[in-house]
Amino acid sequence: MKSRSWVLFAPCLAALVLTARPASSAGPQVSPAQALFVDAVTLMEKNQFDAACPKLEQSFALERVPGTLFALGDCEEQRGRVATALRWYDEYLATYETLPVAKKQDHAERAKQARAQREALRPAIPQLTLVLLPGTPASIAVTLDGRQLATSSLGVPIDLDPGEHQIVTQLPGGPSKTTSVKLGKGQRERWPLVFEPAPVQRPDPIDGNNQRVSGNSSNEPASTTGGQRMGGFVAGGVGVAGVLVGAIAGGMAISAKNAMEQDCAATAGNVMTCQTQAGVDAGNRATTLGNVSTAGLVIGAAGLAVGAVLVVLDGRKTKPSGEAPGPTVTARVGGGASGVGVSLHGVW
Template identity: 35%
Template sequence: MTRCLRRIAPLALVLCSLAAAAPAAAQDSAAAEALFNQGLADMEAGRYEAGCKAIAESHRLEPKLGALFTLATCESRWGRIAAASAHFGEYLAQVEQLPPEQKSRQGDRPKVARQERDRLAPLVPELSLALPPGAPTGTVVKRDGGVVDGAALGASVPVEPGEHVVSTQAPGGSVWETRIQLAQGEKKRVELQVNGAEAAPAGGASGRRTAVYVAGGVGVAGLVLGGITGALTLGRKSIVEKHCGSGIGSSDETACDQIGLDAAESASATGLVSTIGFGVGLAGLGAAAVLYLTEPKQSDATAGATSSRIRAGVLAAGPGGVVLGARGAW
């Protein structure tokens, strides 16, 4: 009994698989027939684009010689002679593989297909695309949105008559595009162009030169800060003179009213900042001068390639103090 079950189990599995696949196949067959009938009606009504697409989908779902022959006929009427010629040739190749009794069922179709293929073949344009010598590895070539296989580059490929959009793009580069017009029967070879990789930003200053710019920028900013806060200090001192000592009728020069006290406190703070600012400014300019004077000389080409911009000054200011520094682009 066990041995019998072992023999039956694989067969049962196969039968179950076939049973599950049968409904799907039946659905595809029904859809293919409906698409074919719709496509045939569109073709006969002159709606070739819709008709050819429906027939092509029907043939994809259920490949049949009749659908393939009708697809080629539709494409020929639509003007897609390259596709029509190829499909007529495909139909004839498949017919040749049929047994004699099945071949005879095709009637006059093989004769018509052969005549149409031979008539269309001389009318089909051919396009050859070639990359320039030294094109970067990985350059992508596209024709009408589809990627052209590397093996097809340089070969004459049948295409439809009319306009074709061809583009190239190297890794890291921008797209180069051209439009090519082909008449019936025309053969054309096109040498493509390839844009190089996007240029890297111009080489900046050396690390030492960058330090010169930074130190100089901070030095200038320090002097600017010292000047601004120094002017503020002088302004506060005039207020102190008016609101302290004899300015308020007091013999005690340290006696001040509230305005004088506030001005004195503010003058003390801005005076300190001014002193620090001038100190930082002089130190920064001195360091920049030393770095610049001791820097190794650059070649003219390198110096010309350097493009730096520095803006120094007070970057932020508020009641609690100010921030000095430099902004630049290299």
């Protein structure tokens, strides 16, 4: 490294010093760019490339000397950033072609070395191909190591330095997703781009005045519909239980009546006369169970009817504000000396 650096950089260093403007009779004045270049070459001779390369970039930014481009390619190559080194060599050779004939002769050896190094570097340069998956929106934004990529850069190999690289994808209005990929020298990698979908923006409902409102536009709370359905299920459950109680009590009443008829007989005026206390008890049980059966069947039928109505009404959409309230229904169950009854009341 030392022999190559000094042999190839010495002409450039000499050119920088010779073109400096004299500050006094004591000797030439060294410009900031020249001082940076000398410091960088000294650091490169000590294999301190991480410190040398930035100084060379600062020097080239101050004075765009072709030899500094070559030095940059050599420095980046030595510290392992092969893709960056290749770009500096390419820029140096492009600048070399624009030099006058006399200047080309001065750079002939460095140009030959740059071409050789460029060809040697190509197989060692990692390449990353970012692939759009089917269905990926065209509006996706992709950045690689903080640099936003054009659509034309997707699906084609990108030369990168070895190491870890950050990929960020984002859809308009959606969250960004960051992934990382680590590449070694000469590695070729195809990387599918993934992204987080943007949240769905649902439009606010329109009220009766044709104005957009936020939240629920119904006069009732949002939970009213769900509560009505639940009430329907509860009423239906009560109805089923009532029917079962009525049926069981009815069966027991029939059995008690049969037992009474075996011990009792009807006299004038349809008055039952029983021979034993067992017959009397059977008659009383038949009467009580009959009333229970009737009440259970009536309440069960009412519960089933009310439950069905509530479930059906729950399926309907709520009325916009300003319109009359929708159908409501209530059930009332009552009883008296003549028996048990049920009635439905409401607005339909």
